[in-house]
Amino acid sequence: MKTVILYSLCFCAAFRVFGQTYYEGTIGPLKFGLKIQKEAQAAALYIPEQGLFEYVLKAPVFGNDSLRAELKEFGTVLTGKIAAETFSGQWKQNGFPSPLALKRVEQLSFLKRPQMPVGPFPYQSENVHFANADRSVQFGGTLTFPKGRGKFPAVVLITGSGQQDRDETLFGHKPFWVIADALSREGFAVLRVDDRGIGETTGKSGTSADYAQDVLAAIDFLKARKEINPQKIGLMGHSEGGMIAPMVAVQSKDVAFIVSLAGLGVGGRELLLKQSDDILAKTGTNATYRGHVQSLNAALYDAAIRLPLEDDIKDSLQVAFDRWLKAQPDAVLGQMGFKSEVGKKNVTRQFDQIGSKWYRYFLKYDPQPNLAKIKIPVLALNGSNDVQVSAKENLAGFEKGLTAAGNKNFKTVELPGLNHLFQTCQKCTTAEYGLLEETFSPEALKLIINWLKQQ
Known part of the structure; x- marks a missing residue:
């Protein structure tokens, strides 16, 4: 869930190329960027610390030297005067104005991506399309493979949670493109695919089980390609993708190996509770406050887990929230901001997300039954400073499940830093x-x- 925090701006520092002009400044401690394409009547903003990268402004209104845009999703109106070297104006959110004072820059300081692949490439790259078994979803993706004749080993990349494009574009980074480039330079074919409803792929979002079926369709597509060795098709999944890969492997004998990048070794409920606590701890939140958050999250998650996926559970979540509020001392309610209706709405507005089929499936999911069936080679990696999928618990989960399977060819690695x-x-x-x-x-x-x- 993304929010935009308002602060007054201080000065920082666009260079116009092909009709693009960049301006940069800050909102308090947050970096802020603006891209203007006046001829195209288009603009986009960047607030990297809050996950906004090239966030396209809907229906911006340009005057001779001015810009006005409404960001209804944030309750914000952006206005300003466009000058040769500056953009000066106002960012007004929920009725509270903050001045904007941006300076033109050649390149936004936070958009340097030195690992972005640059051609010419020593491998083939092909835009591909295929469908699932009942043709209800049409997929678009990119297949890279070495030049020359041969039957190449292949890797299917599986994105993490949220609807991602084939490059798993996140925060201005394209990690799946970087990975595909590196692997194809080393003799591997790599298929990366837009998620449902993104890019060239049709369909609506589903659960992790639905996405596992999408990966099975990708495997079938690769098996039919003359460049691919059908005996050497493996899976590499990041985050939720590392959870989906074992789900696919137990359904298909065509999976030759798995690489899990911060995949789930523990249940979804346990992971999300640990995730929220680790994120808050990393930002300096005290243990007492974090304990209250844990208690509330557990109450809501347990309500979501109890009911079938098909049920509308908003009323049940409200009952769980009300019971939790009633059980808390007055001091806790004050500390959490729940003495006001505004504070309570910060929780209730999340009920749609918690009540979604995807979220509830994730909460209920236990990876151990699938891991305990996997005998193919597995490499499970986690970063030691991962606050979303903690290394210790999840790598231990992989070791537990794969050991139970009698798997003799697996490796777990916690990568420092x-x-x-x-x-x-x-x-x-x-x-x-x-x-x-x-x-x-x-x-x-x-x-x-x-x-x-x-x-």
Whole structure:
């Protein structure tokens, strides 16, 4: 859930190329960028710490030297005067104005991505299309494979939670493109695919079980390609993708190996409780407050888990919330901001998300039954500073399940200094993802490639 925090702006620093002009400044401690394409009557904003990258403004209104745009989803109106070297105006959110004072820059300081692949490429790249078994979903993706004749080993990349494009574009990074480029340079074919409802793929979002079926369709597509060795098709999944890969492997004998990048080794409920606590702890939140958040989240999650996926559970979540409120001392309600209706609405507005089929399936999911059936080679990686999928518990979960399966060819590795996106991090908060130049650790890539070559 993304929010935009308002602060007054201080000065920072666009260079116009092909009709684009960039302006940069800050909102308090947050970096702020604006891209203007006046001829195209288009504009986009960037607030990297809050996950906004090239957020396209809907129906911006341009005057001779002015811009006005409404961001209804944030309750915000952006107005300003466009000058040769500055953009000056106002960011007014929920009725509270903050001045804007941005300076023109050649390149936004937080958009340096040195690992972005640049051609010419020593491999083939093909835009591909295929469908699932009942043709209810049409998929669009990119298949890269070495030049020359041969039957190449292949890897299907599986994105994490949320609807992602084929490059798993996150916070201005394209990690799946970086991974595909590295693997195809080393002799592997790689298929990366837009998620349902994104890019060239049709369909609506579903549950992790639905996405597992999508991966099965991708495997069938690869099996029919003359460039691919059908005996050497494996899966590499990030985050939820690392949860989906074992789900697919137990359904298909065509899966030759798995690489899990911060995949789930523990149940969804346990993971989400740990995730929220780790994120808050990393930002300096005290243990007492975190304990209250844990208690509330557990109450809501348990209500969501009890009922079938098909049920509308908003009323049940409200009952669970009301019971939790009633059981809390007055001091706790004050500390949590729940003495006001505004504070309570910060919780109730999340009921749609918690009540979605995807979220409830995730809460109920236990990876152990699937892991306990997997005997193919598995490489499970986690960053030591991952606050979304904690390394210790989830790698231990992989070891537990694969050992129960009698798997003799698996390896778990905790990579020091890496975050959830496998970046070498400094503060290691979620807000830092978009501020880091590194897209994917070269050391992690080297480890993956060396392991794949041994399979």
